[in-house]
Amino acid sequence: MRQRMLFLYNPQAGTGILREKLPLVLDRFTKAGFLVTVHPTQGNGDAVETARAFGGDYDRVVCGGGDGTLNETVHGLLLGGHRTPLGYVPCGSTNDFAASLGLPRQFLKAVDAACSDGQPFACDMGCFNDRTFVYIAAFGAFTDVSYETSQGAKNLLGHLAYVLEGMSRLPTLGSYRARIEHGSEVIEDDFLFGMISNSVSVGGFPSPLGDQVELDDGLFEVLLVKTPKTPAANAALIGALLAQDLTPKQCYLFRTAELKITGLPPMAWTLDGESGGTPETAEISNKQRVVTIIR
Numbered sequence: 001m002r003q004r005m006l007f008l009y010n011p012q013a014g015t016g017i018l019r020e021k022l023p024l025v026l027d028r029f030t031k032a033g034f035l036v037t038v039h040p041t042q043g044n045g046d047a048v049e050t051a052r053a054f055g056g057d058y059d060r061v062v063c064g065g066g067d068g069t070l071n072e073t074v075h076g077l078l079l080g081g082h083r084t085p086l087g088y089v090p091c092g093s094t095n096d097f098a099a100s101l102g103l104p105r106q107f108l109k110a111v112d113a114a115c116s117d118g119q120p121f122a123c124d125m126g127c128f129n130d131r132t133f134v135y136i137a138a139f140g141a142f143t144d145v146s147y148e149t150s151q152g153a154k155n156l157l158g159h160l161a162y163v164l165e166g167m168s169r170l171p172t173l174g175s176y177r178a179r180i181e182h183g184s185e186v187i188e189d190d191f192l193f194g195m196i197s198n199s200v201s202v203g204g205f206p207s208p209l210g211d212q213v214e215l216d217d218g219l220f221e222v223l224l225v226k227t228p229k230t231p232a233a234n235a236a237l238i239g240a241l242l243a244q245d246l247t248p249k250q251c252y253l254f255r256t257a258e259l260k261i262t263g264l265p266p267m268a269w270t271l272d273g274e275s276g277g278t279p280e281t282a283e284i285s286n287k288q289r290v291v292t293i294i295r
Contacts (some may be wrong), residue, residue, distance in 0.1 A: 041072075051184075062088070
């Protein structure tokens, strides 16, 4: 008896390869023994609602697209209380989490992996107030680059589009006052940037704590970059960021299962490259091994 698959894909993701190769993709899924229901996403939030409503009716859910499509699919599965195994065909511009999972970079190999028996991997996810994130919640400099960069530029330039958009922001970088509480420690400082992540790379660049990252250990890696106070300190920070060699004078770097961050005043957040709103306080917790991904 054939197993049933729900295939959610974003026709606009990356270079549009899923749209072009859809017949070939479906043929691979069918040859792997699945009876496939196909749903092209219709806009923001559609993958959330579809996965929530129908994810439990299938033997496997596969999502195709970028980090945002993966975020919506995971969020929908968790909202619906579904533990259906998830396959992922990464087709975005950066695909950070796919790299962390060790998924194949070659498109058809990634398709085959998503419909294979593979290695079911119970993976951690993040909770940001009442929202799910897969691998990063961030505030401050550059965090809106991914969703402010046009889809056309992403399709044409890929990861370079983010770099060029980020460079255009350098003259207008701001400072963000925030209070961070984790365990018994309280930090209050001015920050250029902050991120709470569960990934070996972010924005295509290695995580500062990449050698300690385990995707199922119940812990986040937290990086809070302090705002430089002088031109010399600013130059030193740029050099340290490029060399990926930040010092304790320049940042806070730690691991934790949960924390609370209050912006003074409230600040904008991004979750997996999509807008996360501007909450007064962000309560962030790690949900250990709640989604099973085939890799």
